[in-house]
Amino acid sequence: xxxxxxxxxxxxxxxxxxxxxxxxxxxxxxxxxxxxxxxxxxxxxxxxxxxxxxxxxxxxxxxxxxxxxxxxxxxxxxxxxxxxxxxxxxxxxxxxxxxxxxxxxxxxxxxxxxxxxxxxxxxxxxxxxxxxxxxxxxxxxxxxxxxxxxxxxxxxxxxxxxxxxxxxxxxxxxxxxxxxxxxxxxxxxxxxxxxxxxxxxx
Amino acid sequence: xxxxxxxxxxxxxxxxxxxxxxxxxxxxxxxxxxxxxxxxxxxxxxxxxxxxxxxxxxxxxxxxxxxxxxxxxxxxxxxxxxxxxxxxxxxxxxxxxxxxxxxxxxxxxxxxxxxxxxxxxxxxxxxxxxxxxxxxxxxxxxxxxxxxxxxxxxxxxxxxxxxxxxxxxxxxxxxxxxxxxxxxxxxxxxxxxxxxxxxxxx
Amino acid sequence: xxxxxxxxxxxxxxxxxxxxxxxxxxxxxxxxxxxxxxxxxxxxxxxxxxxxxxxxxxxxxxxxxxxxxxxxxxxxxxxxxxxxxxxxxxxxxxxxxxxxxxxxxxxxxxxxxxxxxxxxxxxxxxxxxxxxxxxxxxxxxxxxxxxxxxxxxxxxxxxxxxxxxxxxxxxxxxxxxxxxxxxxxxxxxxxxxxxxxxxxxx
Amino acid sequence: xxxxxxxxxxxxxxxxxxxxxxxxxxxxxxxxxxxxxxxxxxxxxxxxxxxxxxxxxxxxxxxxxxxxxxxxxxxxxxxxxxxxxxxxxxxxxxxxxxxxxxxxxxxxxxxxxxxxxxxxxxxxxxxxxxxxxxxxxxxxxxxxxxxxxxxxxxxxxxxxxxxxxxxxxxxxxxxxxxxxxxxxxxxxxxxxxxxxxxxxxx
DNA sequence: ACAATCGGGACCCCCCGTTATT
DNA sequence: AATAACGGGGGGTCCCGATTGT
Numbered sequence: 132x133x134x135x136x137x138x139x140x141x142x143x144x145x146x147x148x149x150x151x152x153x154x155x156x157x158x159x160x161x162x163x164x165x166x167x168x169x170x171x172x173x174x175x176x177x178x179x180x181x182x183x184x185x186x187x188x189x190x191x192x193x194x195x196x197x198x199x200x201x202x203x204x205x206x207x208x209x210x211x212x213x214x215x216x217x218x219x220x221x222x223x224x225x226x227x228x229x230x231x232x233x234x235x236x237x238x239x240x241x242x243x244x245x246x247x248x249x250x251x252x253x254x255x256x257x258x259x260x261x262x263x264x265x266x267x268x269x270x271x272x273x274x275x276x277x278x279x280x281x282x283x284x285x286x287x288x289x290x291x292x293x294x295x296x297x298x299x300x301x302x303x304x305x306x307x308x309x310x311x312x313x314x315x316x317x318x319x320x321x322x323x324x325x326x327x328x329x330x331x332x333x
Numbered sequence: 334x335x336x337x338x339x340x341x342x343x344x345x346x347x348x349x350x351x352x353x354x355x356x357x358x359x360x361x362x363x364x365x366x367x368x369x370x371x372x373x374x375x376x377x378x379x380x381x382x383x384x385x386x387x388x389x390x391x392x393x394x395x396x397x398x399x400x401x402x403x404x405x406x407x408x409x410x411x412x413x414x415x416x417x418x419x420x421x422x423x424x425x426x427x428x429x430x431x432x433x434x435x436x437x438x439x440x441x442x443x444x445x446x447x448x449x450x451x452x453x454x455x456x457x458x459x460x461x462x463x464x465x466x467x468x469x470x471x472x473x474x475x476x477x478x479x480x481x482x483x484x485x486x487x488x489x490x491x492x493x494x495x496x497x498x499x500x501x502x503x504x505x506x507x508x509x510x511x512x513x514x515x516x517x518x519x520x521x522x523x524x525x526x527x528x529x530x531x532x533x534x535x
Numbered sequence: 536x537x538x539x540x541x542x543x544x545x546x547x548x549x550x551x552x553x554x555x556x557x558x559x560x561x562x563x564x565x566x567x568x569x570x571x572x573x574x575x576x577x578x579x580x581x582x583x584x585x586x587x588x589x590x591x592x593x594x595x596x597x598x599x600x601x602x603x604x605x606x607x608x609x610x611x612x613x614x615x616x617x618x619x620x621x622x623x624x625x626x627x628x629x630x631x632x633x634x635x636x637x638x639x640x641x642x643x644x645x646x647x648x649x650x651x652x653x654x655x656x657x658x659x660x661x662x663x664x665x666x667x668x669x670x671x672x673x674x675x676x677x678x679x680x681x682x683x684x685x686x687x688x689x690x691x692x693x694x695x696x697x698x699x700x701x702x703x704x705x706x707x708x709x710x711x712x713x714x715x716x717x718x719x720x721x722x723x724x725x726x727x728x729x730x731x732x733x734x735x736x737x
Numbered sequence: 738x739x740x741x742x743x744x745x746x747x748x749x750x751x752x753x754x755x756x757x758x759x760x761x762x763x764x765x766x767x768x769x770x771x772x773x774x775x776x777x778x779x780x781x782x783x784x785x786x787x788x789x790x791x792x793x794x795x796x797x798x799x800x801x802x803x804x805x806x807x808x809x810x811x812x813x814x815x816x817x818x819x820x821x822x823x824x825x826x827x828x829x830x831x832x833x834x835x836x837x838x839x840x841x842x843x844x845x846x847x848x849x850x851x852x853x854x855x856x857x858x859x860x861x862x863x864x865x866x867x868x869x870x871x872x873x874x875x876x877x878x879x880x881x882x883x884x885x886x887x888x889x890x891x892x893x894x895x896x897x898x899x900x901x902x903x904x905x906x907x908x909x910x911x912x913x914x915x916x917x918x919x920x921x922x923x924x925x926x927x928x929x930x931x932x933x934x935x936x937x938x939x
Numbered sequence: 940a941c942a943a944t945c946g947g948g949a950c951c952c953c954c955c956g957t958t959a960t961t
Numbered sequence: 962a963a964t965a966a967c968g969g970g971g972g973g974t975c976c977c978g979a980t981t982g983t
Contacts, residue, residue, distance in 0.1 A: 220503040250452040253513045295526040300507025312462045324497040654856035657917040699930040710908025715859045728901040
């Protein structure tokens with residue numbers, strides 16, 4: 132008749148989503164060491180449900196990581212193509228830099244968490260490494276593609292090695308943004324200086 | 334009296350050193366979550382000694398962090414002034430990049446640990462933050478100084494903003510080297526490309 | 536209507552049988568602490584079905600115990616009357632000893648499980664006790680009957696107390712066969728020695 | 738000066754002993770599934786101390802098993818040599834049978850526990866197997882020795898195979914006494930009948 | 940200075956049972 | 962009849978720190 136009444140599978144999916152959301156918030160505030168059932172309690176269910184959906188705490192962390200990555204990617208890609216006027220490779224590259232800086236320095240719990248997850252993947256949680264590798268590779272390739280596009284449309288100097296430029300921009304951006312201990316204003320100032328240098332170099 | 338026989342204080346210092354060394358090795362292998370008495374056992378003493386010297390586990394971690402930073406700084410500064418010929422700012426900057434890359438991609442437990450400590454300082458262990466801030470600040474300033482020196486001796490283009498260049502090099506280096514999941518060869522290749530780009534830009 | 540098409544009830548019975556079979560295998564391998572849904576998964580259904588058929592885990596264990604006892608009894612009684620020639624009480628008694636030894640030392644999961652269930656009935660699972668008592672009583676009586684039959688047909692010395700002999704044979708057999716930790720060959724050697732002694736004593 | 742003040746090591750040993758005693762009582766009443774800290778609480782300490790002394794619950798169970806075996810062995814060996822008059826092999830063998838029956842049918846928690854531990858060693862707790870094997874082997878050998886001694890001193894018929902007799906007595910005894918579900922009076926009656934048969938056969 | 944022992948809390952895992960659903 | 966989601970409690974492990982002794 133109608134799907135006004137949530138079907139079984141839909142309700143389960145909703146629960147799962149609530150759990151991921153709750154985990155993002157809780158992990159962002161308390162770190163990845165946050166208690167297992169605190170997350171469940173935040174989502175209004177019990178540990179049993181959490182265990183049912185994710186199998187273990189590691190499973191939950193992995194799910195959160197994937198979800199966080201996807202949400203960030205969506206935002207950044209949206210920004211890249213936003214705005215009026217022409218979209219040269221150079222413009223898109225700079226917009227990506229700006230938007231990444233804006234988001235990561237926003238100080239929102241979400242980006243604190245995302246940074247934490249990236250770190251954990253490299254150090255304390257090797258099981259997240261494959262996920263991290265994939266997202267890093269995708270990001271690097273995307274950067275290099277933007278440089279190549281810029282060279283094709285004439286907005287970026289053709290005598291630069293596109294791979295060198297793309298990788299460097301990516302690395303510098305990461306380097307700047309991972310200095311979480313510095314105040315956001317400071318980091319933004321650095322990125323601006325970096326951006327100006329970039330304008331000269333491209 | 335005489336210090337031919339090792340004084341009580343000297344013996345204590347020796348124990349303390351052994352503990353720090355053991356902690357570096359153990360943390361490098363098992364991560365910072367390694368057990369408190371595993372470290373002590375490695376050093377041939379018991380937990381009591383550790384507690385006596387460092388007060389708490391956090392105290393030990395902090396001591397290890399400081400020690401690791403000092404050891405790294407020593408090595409890198411040595412390399413910067415090594416070699417024959419003139420030591421222009423440009424040369425010293427490039428040597429610093431090379432040597433940092435060499436060390437961090439060496440895969441030795443020591444550098445795995447150092448990276449882990451940097452990460453922990455910004456995410457899971459806020460008490461390490463002050464230490465991290467100081468070392469980062471020193472590193473950034475040192476980079477900028479090298480660029481300025483290069484501009485004074487004519488080895489680096491004078492129309493670049495020295496702060497922008499120094500900070501960017503520092504950030505990019507960190508970005509490249511923190512990708513621990515990538516094979517060392519890969520990371521070294523990236524740094525080489527970065528170095529070539531740098532030669533053009535400076 | 537017709538029962539050409541398997542009726543609902545028949546399908547249910549088939550599921551029940553599959554569950555018992557799966558439980559025998561799983562319990563034999565992992566012990567009675569095996570997980571509830573592991574059994575169900577082995578049978579290709581979920582926990583719910585198990586709960587539906589047996590009410591609880593204890594219910595399943597009890598059902599398995601009864602089933603295992605029946606299967607064993609069938610085999611042993613078959614063997615007792617097998618073979619050509621006369622079937623004196625003595626012969627039947629010795630055949631029962633031989634066959635029991637053969638089966639329990641076979642090392643098949645089934646007999647490992649049967650032994651486990653006997654043990655559990657007397658220690659950790661008092662609810663199985665009534666079942667165990669019945670089967671033990673039946674076994675003892677059967678032994679004594681065989682001795683009495685042997686005395687009637689002249690194959691066993693008449694001056695022995697039939698109850699003493701029957702109970703002792705039963706007990707000794709249990710004692711020998713419950714030494715699961717010893718290699719089967721060892722246990723079989725013991726039973727052979729016991730059999731030889733028995734030939735002299737009967 | 739004096740050891741009135743309990744030295745450190747002695748106090749620790751006392752704690753350890755209290756823990757073993759508490760575990761014996763608790764396990765005897767509630768089975769081996771008894772809670773870890775219930776034992777500790779009974780002994781007046783906390784889980785931490787228990788963990789310190791035995792490493793794990795399995796470690797505690799193993800320690801309890803060993804201790805229980807030793808206590809039983811002491812009692813039974815004492816009884817074997819007790820009483821006035823000559824100590825022929827035959828007498829000692831029969832006394833051992835009597836005393837074992839008396840103890841195991843005493844219904845004391847201690848012997849319920851001992852039986853439980855024997856069972857667990859063969860089924861649910863393979864890590865106890867080595868301990869069980871050793872004690873069983875010792876018991877078997879002891880039985881056979883008694884028969885041999887009896888044959889040497891003329892109290893037991895020389896034409897019996899001593900190994901067959903010893904092993905059979907041992908096995909039958911185990912078989913009788915492991916029928917925990919039967920009332921003690923019943924089991925004692927059986928053992929008496931067995932004893933009478935034995936008198937005829939030896 | 941260092942050792943040995945003990946206190947104690949927190950947390951994840953585990954798994955059984957039940958309910959709503961088809 | 963059978964499923965899948967969910968509730969919910971309990972236990973062992975772990976490990977830091979404190980105390981007491983030497």
